[in-house]
Amino acid sequence: MKRLLLAAASGGLFGLGLMVSGMTNPAKVQGWLDFLGDWDPTLAFVLGGAILPMFLAWRYAEGRRPALGGSFPAKPDPVIDRNLVLGSAMFGVGWGLAGLCPGPAMASIGYGNPHVWLFVASMIAGMAVTPWTRRKLDALPAKG
């Protein structure tokens, strides 16, 4: 029960943070990506502000265990594979096109804009077909 409450509190704080920071407004995200147009630096402050508490949290976590039991996730091997690069590139193209990434899209479901709902439904459909896409990609030769 404690795990569920803390998860809900964390999700809630995340959603409110996205709202306060302005990141649920696609125009602001696109403003950050518009380096050659009317550039908006806000996202840098958001990312910087978010990384700071997490940097401290990772330091604190060293040699400790999570408060509600279990263990901290191991640091992934520093392997840069095709799926990481290809997936991030695809994500970036979609991000630039709509100005929405998964967190802010979810956080703005309650804004009542059907265009957000269409994006979220498409994103979920994309996630649903990814295991199949991944199998197809992994079947291709490593250098293709």
Added chain:
Amino acid sequence: MYMDWVYGLVGGLMIGGAAALFLLGNGRIMGASGLIGGVVDGSGRGNLGERLAFLGGLVGAPLIAVLLRGGPPETELTGNAAALVAAGLLVGIGTRLANGCTSGHGVCGISRLSLRGIVATAVYLAAGAVSLYVFRHMLGAV
């Protein structure tokens, strides 16, 4: 807009605080795409309750804020249905293939100096900038 960076910084600290809470309490990475994707494709069956609780908070807290303040904040999103569907599919498939998005790779990955997080963030930022340039300045689509 003037003072937007203050809201950005405060909101950012809240986002990082949420991620720190989830890490130090539940021992989990706060990655939006992973938390959603695990529910969608069934890979997160083992901790489904925790995922749904997190997503409930993520959707519910802003919804309550909208009800309390009497309306959503001002947002501007394209109304082009084809662009929204294409962008949604690309974001959905891309973040799951790469195992992370802005929160997982960006916030949680960079802060532990994970090479994968740093590379992923560099790639999606660059791809996002190129994408916006093409769709906005070359095609005038968004």
